[in-house]
Amino acid sequence: MSTLYARFAAHVADALDALAGEGQLAPGLDRGAVAVEPPRDPSHGDLATNAAMVLAKRAGTNPRALAGLIAPKLETLPEVASAEIAGPGFINIRLEPGVWHDELLAILEAGDSYGRSAIGGGQRVNVEYVSANPTGPMHMGHCRGAVVGDALASLLEFAGFQVIREYYVNDAGAQVDVLARSAHLRYLEALGRQIGAIPEGLYPGDYLKPVGAALAAEFGERFADAPESEWLDPFRRRAVAAMLDLIRRDLAELGVHHDLFASEREVQESGAVDRAIAVLDAKGLVYTGTLPPPKGKSTEDWEPTELLLFRSTAFGDDQDRPIRKSDGSWTYFAADTAYHMQKLQASDELINVWGADHTGTVKRTQAAVEALAGRPALDVKLVQMVRLLRNGELVKMSKRSGSFVTLAEVVEEVGKDVVRFTMLTRKNDAQMDFDFAKVVEASKDNPVFYVQYAHARVRSLHRKAAAAGIDTAAPVDLGLLDAEELALVKVAAQFPRVVEGAAQAHEPHRIAFYLGDLAGAFHALWNRGNDDPSRRFLVEDNQALTRARLELAAAIGQVIRVGLRIMGVAAAEEMQ
């Protein structure tokens, strides 16, 4: 299915070919910059092309003169009502109403596939998101990345990419050892021993109690007084597995599901790190050297050390990065490099959705990927902090005391759909406030409500129509729709374009903003019926008009559903 814009891009190309054939235009001009877009100002028509302005210089003429040649060609098309030259050389195209009637029908016919695109070309994209340390339940700090990553993955699928949704499990670092020790304490507790207060540095949360109980049931007294070296490994494995179950459950509540959970430990134990470093080494990007002392920090306890380094500066990083610690083990970065090489085996492009606290590691990781893949193949989306507010007051969270707000609590309080939509009402790199009161507010300034309300109105309309015995199988005369109603179709027809733009920019929030615009346009039309009953969607004494308007409403509802589906939000059948 080609979009309206793609069709007209082809029409413009045909017109240029024709001119070249007639000798009026130099052949072989680079048309890369030629665009067909909806003008911002609706008074400029339905479509505009910059072809004349972009090509005039190379064609050895001026924009308006060239436009004067192109416009008549476009005007001969049956879909075109007029093609006018405007401003510096734009060609403004007005389309026949029939184009919009057809588009409306196309929406209804395509249904849940409306806006689906093939721009991905089946390219394989790996989207890695969440990847929270498996040391406890999900808290709100993880939420935004989870939603942005998941919506981005859905968006890319819808745009024709093959997507792998992946979670990197950091099960190899010091933190999971702390987890194992915390679990051991709970294990002792489950055996009936006095453990007192949880010592500083261990995880205090109650969620480890069931883990301790399970360990007690499995091992009895066997590891109660054993040295750590005997139980650390088995306890860690079981605790991590239990935490992953917890996390998976939390994510499921949010409607997030990953295809793959990749283990850092397995990456390390499989020898993948050696292989990755060998690849870099073969390219002359690995050497032993000493890093300069850290800038902007006290250098008192700084001692120069010879380390194995990756030449990430060759790819724009600020300094080269250590890949082997002085104790001989791999750094996190080395393992991460191996992990990205692993992802590259199954994917053409990589996207990581990270918290903003990882800002400093973006360049080195991109450098490693570029070195391995031979081209820049990693995009990193950094999601900024979300401040939790309750009626305008900041909700304080302290990791140390374990008093963080969990994802599950928030989902339970306001619902998954509200959480997901709200997380997409801001660009990923902009800071965001999440106010428990505001996100559930039933008012125009709450985009979640506003979009859902529009969809609910469409549904209630069709329920009423059915109750009134409107024959929805009867033929429809869309010619009965007036200019304002067609204007709404035009907004709906933007959707495929929005999908493609959002997919290419890796920006799922654009879907949310678009749906807000579409809902706004629909509500405005709806409100006309408040003071003029003849302009309502259901006009009792005019079945034909009602039929046409019902089709219009159905199309709007359809687009909203598709958009919401990409965001992972269920469309409301009714409010309350």
Next chain:
RNA sequence: GCGCCCGUAGCUCAGUUGGACAGAGCACGAGCCUUCUAAGCUUGGGGUCGCAGGUUCGAAUCCUGCCGGGCGCGCCA
């Protein structure tokens, strides 16, 4: 000191990846409605797009330099 991100209306933010006079919501001004097409409607004012240069037919958008804010900056993950 260096790097990254950001700076758009009084506030919170969009801005289709360079397009035609810069947009929305809130707040403010003026009308209207008291309603299940309910959880308001219509309409108006308001911006040197941080500043200064540059590239371009054309810049909020790209480049350079400043100003201001945030984050990061040895072998932690």
